[in-house]
Amino acid sequence: MARLATDEAFRLLRPTEVEARVRQLASAVTSSAPNVLRPAPRVPFNGTIGPERRFGWAEFSFSEFRHVKSVLGGTVNDVVLAVIAGGLGRYLRALGLPTEGLELRAMCPVSMRPTDQRGALGNQVSALTAPLFVGIEDPVERFKAEKGAMEALKEARAAESLHGFTRFADWVPPAMQASPMT
Secondary structure: OOHHHHHHHHHOOHHHHOOOOOOOOHHHHHHHHHHHHOOOOHHHHHHOOOOOOOHHHHHHOOHHHHHHHHHHOOOHHHHHHHHHHHHHHHHHHHOOOOOOOOEEEEEEEEOOOOOOHHOOOOOEEEEEEEEEEEEEEOOEEEEHHHHHHHHHHHHOOHHHHHHHHOOHHHHOHHHHHHOOOO
């Protein structure tokens, strides 16, 4: 146990390890900053939560989502985001609010489990801040925009970077985690 803790502590001090961690952190900040720093648009959802808040839902067949993604390309998540954005856009327009050019954001969970470990116990999840293009009324164009934005986030490895950042405590040896900061 002592050797494992020592090896882990010294691994963290190796220049190549430090460089990789700094790169990963910089990537997480760079890919997340535009969404985090931009204020949320003024829409009814951004108000105080109170007892009058309501919700609704719609049910869809998973095979319908798979069919749409197979026809248009992309992923089932791209279809889900496009449908959610479409519903939110219709709702906002029904309230008389302008949606042209409006983009909302939603946290989108992303599995970080390698494909060879599917079905294993424990969660390995990260998140992306996914854009919701509520201002694009045409469903196919909205889907293309969602798909393009999600591909760009994946290409930037935003989920992996955030996952690495949130797992920072895993890289700190237990003895260092337990010692009080003075």
